[in-house]
Amino acid sequence: MKQTPKMSQASSPNNKLINTLLLKSKSPSQYTIQSPAVSPTQVSLPKAFYPHKNSSIDLTKLATLMKQQKVKQSSSEGSKDSMTQLIAKARAIAMSAKTPSGPIHIRNDSAQVRKVNKESEVISPKATDAKxxxxxxxxxxxxxxxxxxxxxxxxxxxxxxxxxxxxxxxxxxxxxxxxxxxxxxxxxxxxxxxxxxxxxxxxxxxxxxxxxxxxxCGGDLRFHIGRMRRFNEEQTKFFVASIFIGLEYLHINNIIHRDIKPENLVLDEKGFVHITDLGIARVMKQENSSDTSGTPGYMAPEVMCRQNHTFAVDYYALGVIAYEFMLGRRPYVGRSRQEIRDQILARQVQIKASEVPPNWSVEAVDFVNRLLQRKPASRLGFNGGHEIKLHPWFKNFPWSKLQNRELKAPFVPNPSDDxxxxxxxxxxxxxxxxxxxxxxxxxxxxxxxxxxxxxxxxxxxxxxxxxxxxxxx
The missing domain is CATH 3.30.200.20 (Phosphorylase Kinase; domain 1)
Incomplete structure (x- = not known):
């Protein structure tokens, strides 16, 4: 019966660490040592091993330390104790070299290491995790x-x-x-x-x-509004309700999206809307007048004018989208942010009776007009999302079924299309x-x-x- 071969002394974990520390060629390139928490106070080392605070390890003096310890390649229990003590001391030196803002380093000067590290990446420590x-x-x-x-x-x-x-x-x-x-x-x-x-x-x-x-797989609403030009009232109500549920979750978590627009609203295979792109979303705070990023055509007047703003800016954008789905155009258009701002300041857009497409309800028109109010305090939703749900346009709307995806969407993207x-x-x-x-x-x-x-x-x-x-x- 064959015996399981024993690990050679040269390949043991302790000797690997010793061999690493005993590299004779040194260079500005650095290796990272992952060491357990061994406090320098647990071992007694001469001050000479610490050239200055937060410095790299002096390998020459470390090698001298090893010679002084007279560590021999032996399987005896006594040698194991010596090795353990030496490793503890080596690790203590490594711990002493730790800097406040970075990992623990030893220096290595070999030409091969210098070549490999010529264009090393600087990434977060977490990215080096093998997993x-x-x-x-x-x-x-x-x-x-x-x-x-x-x-x-x-x-x-x-x-x-x-x-x-x-x-x-x-x-x-x-x-x-x-x-x-x-x-x-x-x-x-x-x-x-x-x-x-x-x-x-x-x-x-x-x-x-x-x-x-x-x-x-359903594409974004910009793609579909480009194809359809307009949506009917049933489709628009479903889209608006789905967007509102996503916004309600963000607002409950104290987050303003600040960039609600058709490009950031994506459909799944069944026609439900999902909000994306939180790049300029922000945690709500009292002083936020400096947060002025956004898309001009959907940006609330208070953001455009660099004023403090609340969750109501997302409801304004929701109103712009509903207006666009109903009429096939945005309420304020312009070639620049300044042109759109000037239009907003010049007049309050309201959908007129003569503009309402066939088969759209009065409640739908009122809903959109109240979302588009320039003054935040006059805007539907300013006092909370419950105002949206309580509006007559959503009377008897099955919110729970929508939340649970139990409703059938009135607009379903073609699964065979890109x-x-x-x-x-x-x-x-x-x-x-x-x-x-x-x-x-x-x-x-x-x-x-x-x-x-x-x-x-x-x-x-x-x-x-x-x-x-x-x-x-």
Whole structure:
């Protein structure tokens, strides 16, 4: 009977650490040592081993220490004790070299290490975790959208479909939007709801940030309003109610979305609406007059005029969308933010009886007009979301059934269609590629990379929305 071979002395974990610490060639390149919490006070070391505060380990003196300890390659119990004491001392030295803002380092000067680390990435410590997911874990199928910072892919992992937002760090930095993308990642990690686009993973590499979220095959409402020109009252009411449920959840969690528009409202295969893009969403606070980002055509007057604002700005945007679905145009249009602002200040838009399309109710017109009030205090929803639900247009509306997805949507996207404009994707992708090429050198600066530290995220929850692949060709 064969005996199980014993681990050689040279390959034991302790001797591996010793061999690492005894590397003779030193360079400015650094290795990270993961050491257990051993306090320097637990062992007595001469002061000479600490050249100065927060310095790297002096390997020459460490080697001397090892010689002084006379550690021998032996299996005797006494040698094991000596080895244990030596390892404790080595780790104590490592602990003494820990800096307040970074990991523990030792210096290594070998040419090979210098070559390997020539263009090392500066990423958050969490990203170095062996369990941290990366893009190699996904099968990339095709691009389904283009954003301001890059592409949105349809991807697959473990039999499930996801949407992966791939954002160029160079574009994010160039457009001064680091706070925006970090803010979105932070908010998404704290939110989960049926009528939101939920996040499951976030990670990064040297050039890009990645957000992995719910995949919706139905396309966004901008695509559909472009095709349909208008929606009927039943369809509009269903859309508005679905958007409201998502907003109600955000508001309960003290978050203002601030960029509700058709591009950020995505349909699933059954026609339910999901809110996406929390890049400029903010936690509600009393003083927020400086938060003026948004899309001019959907931006509330108080935001446009740099005033403090509340959740009512989202209800104003909801009114703009309902107006657009009813009449096929926005209430205020212009070539610039200033033109739209001037129009808002000049007049209060109200839907006139002569403008109302056939088969639309008076209650629907009143609902939209009250959402579009320029003065926040006069706007429907200013005193709370309950005002929306209590409006006559939603009398006897089955809110609970909608919340539980038990209603049949009056507009269901065609499952055989792509539900996105491939031509627009090509145009915008070329524009982004040109900007990236012009600004990619920004990423060579370690400080630029450090701006994205802590971006990684991995959800422990199962998917809230599961895409039915059986309906896809």
């Amino acid at each position: 941290q997911i990366n893009k190699a874990a996904f099968t990339f199928e095709y691009v389904i959208g283009i954003g301001g910072f890059g592409k949105v892919w349809r991807v697959k992992r473990t039999g499930q479909q996801f949407a992966m937002k791939e954002m160029s760090k160079a574009l994010v930095i160039t457009k001064k939007s680091v706070n925006s993308v970090m803010n979105e990642r932070m908010l998404l990690s704290q939110l989960k709801h049926t009528f939101l686009i939920n996040m499951y993973y976030a990670f990064q590499d040297r050039e890009n940030l990645y957000l992995v979220m719910d995949y919706m 539900n996105f404009d491939q031509r627009q994707i090509v145009i915008e992708d070329e524009e982004n590629a040109e900007l990236i090429a012009q600004n990619i050198q920004l990423l060579r600066d370690p400080n630029a990379q450090q701006q994205f530290a802590g971006y990684e995220y991995q959800s422990n929850n199962e998917k809230i929305f599961v895409f039915d692949q059986s309906k896809q060709s």
